[in-house]
Amino acid sequence: MLPAADTLNFFRNEFQDCPEFSRPNILDVTLRDGGFTNNFSFSRKEIISHYNLLSGIGVDIVELGYLGGVPELHGSVSGISANIPPDLILECSKLGGAQSGLMIHPSSQVSPALISEAIDAGVDIFRVVYHPSWEKKFTDICEFLMGENRKFFINLALITHYKLEQIVLIANKARLLGAAGFILPTLVVHWTRCLLRNYFP
Template sequence: MNVDLSPILLDVTLRDGGYFNDHSWTTYEAESIVRAVGAAGIPYAEIGYLRGTHHPQRPTASCPPAYLDALATVTGRPDLAVMVRPGEVPVERLAELPDRGVAMVRVLVMGGSVEAAEPYVAAARAAGLDVAMNLTRVSERDPEGIAVAVKACANAGAQIIYLADSNGSLDPDSVSERVGAAVSASPVPVGFHAHDNLGLAFINATTALAAGATALDASIAGIGKGGGNLRLEVIVAHLIVRHGARLRLDPIAADRTTLATQLRMIADGGSKTVVTGLLDVNMDGTAHFSDMVAAEGLDATILALTGRGRPFAELTNDDRGGDE
């Protein structure tokens, strides 16, 4: 019997990729991406942030009702997921999501604040939704701290817990340590969200699987915040070839919806992204870093920051905890 033991994939093209086009995907573009992801056999597509204030011209920034309703009718679509940052949307709104085609809510755990996320987890569970909790910036947490946070998330009702390399600064050894600690502490599945600042998203993702993770995030062409995400087409091809996964590559390769955003990411990327990964910089704090680079250049900026004997993260990280 051919049993598919490959991990669960969740596509983050619309939500994370939205950082490179100001979340200005049209509903038509979102439908095309969701259709391609579904045809490839990916079980989940994360279609944006759920927020209380709607942005009609930027639907993935807030997931207004009309946008959700449109994606719910896409033929052959995967299950739809939305991301929630505690405090940005009334808890009561989660109750309407099943009727609008949403199957999963992913609740951000920012700065280790599991308590702030708990009402959203409870409301999502009460609505019959699948619930994930996403620990951000795990490069700034030691394995012991991650284990404590994972246990708290499981106790809060999470059905899957994702570790996010939000700063794109982890290497395989540090991924193995953190994911291993999470898996050992968690009674529920553990997932991994990679960023590619250092070109390590793929090897970090496969290392996470080897350490016991059973879910991965990825995006078409790797588009996403900072250095981008794990490339969906690469991990799909890997899982087909190495694990016999029942997935398809052609629908992703044939879809051209993301090309303009891919080009923008290429134009905006480069050496700065690599340096932010090496310095473990919170992506929400890169404006200060960019100002320093513009004034002094990369070499002088690196010397100034490392010469102070303090992580650059201390200069930029705020109390929100950042996103994935």
Template sequence: MQSLQSPQCLGRRIAVSNILDVTLRDGGYLNRWQFSLEETKSVLNFLQDQGLSQVEVGFLRTPDRMTSPVNGCPKEFLAEIQQLYPEMSLVCMLNPAEDNWQAAVADKLDQISLLRMPCTADLVDKALEIANHLKKQSSHLKISLNLICVSSYSLAEIECLLRTIAPSKNVDIVYLADSRGALYPHEVNAMMALVREICPQSLGFHAHDTLGYAIENSNQAFAQGCDWIDVTLKGFGLAGGNTPLGGYLAHHDLQSSGQSIQAEVTDFCQKHLPLRHPDSLTRQRYRLLAAKNIDPVWCDQLLEKYPDTLNKKVEKLPRQHYKNIDSVLDIMIP
């Protein structure tokens, strides 16, 4: 499935500095972010050894919604990580739908270099408002607005969202996130070309590997001028997983030693990172859904309704911009 063509964009060659590891945040969907401090430090040590300096360490939450250091990022946790890894730039994610986002970020901005906000269309205005407030509080903080589930929008819809974001002086990076892992390389190419045309900000891309195109889609994004590419160890992440760090570094010959980076990642994860991908049957079903541009996170709900016939029903559906699970159920043949 991966065509594995190395991208060139205006003479650029991708570097480790373009790569952001999001294992602790996106991989956390596989263990509900229950990483021990020892496991967290092991991950950061390994990434540092590979030359990565930008790491997303988790979600910013209010104290009452915090379930672990990674799923909450209390200031004490961030301060300790910053002290242990002074050369690393710490990245955190803030959901703009948080009712009390001010409490979620309180006293933490000094430790964070980049704050990312995942947005569906209905949250863009709120995210821009939050970005305005945060920039007044911190002069060093970079802010990224991440348009998620971009395969659920037409190019015209994406263009409309981008024209809302582009004028903002408070947004430093505009990300497209293929949250469903449903995009094909030519679609990524068209979307990123549109972002580059409209937005003066730096560009980022977050791939999921549901259809097996994460590396190639990331390459297409970089070829269109993208500056930030997200990866995770062994591709650990929600549903179909993410762009695998080992595969991506190996593909671009960015290994820090003479050993196989993919073998190093596998060995490290077996010893220090007790995460597991979904079983093969589940991953196969995710691929079937993503091929129709249906969000794999709806899989359990769809199975509950059609436990014996889901695959056959999905195969008969058209590929289109499904916005929610009801839009799928509405056209499924009973």
């Protein structure tokens, strides 16, 4: 495994063939995606320590966890990063450094009130999961965030299951809903990330 700083440089170098992506933002999802390995039972101290550590090495965005709960297919989960409370967001925001992020899954119990609390606490970026199964709630969430003038990105669930034409249509929809762009896994093929620059310059 590469040291953390070398890992960041490695991924940044991967995008040099697309000039618009020569300096991509690095998003850490340890506290959210990693939560599936420990039932999201990170302690507050661990979350704050993780945020501080990654801020110190230049990570751009630290995703603190989910807002409103995990996807419904995972059932009820009580760990703190499964539904980050506003006071913990505020504590991280006061530290400065990396931007704080939250993922919103449309099948969760998220509501406009919860989103407003997170905004007031200082969260910088939201990542909203898209899948056709949750089209209506996905749209409602995006429209609320746009109305609040908040920066949000679309996470395309199971992106390798989509054809290029479908990705283009979803990208266009996301842009119309006010999304700042897609956050794509590094395994997405070259044509996808270069094509999407036309939708999110």
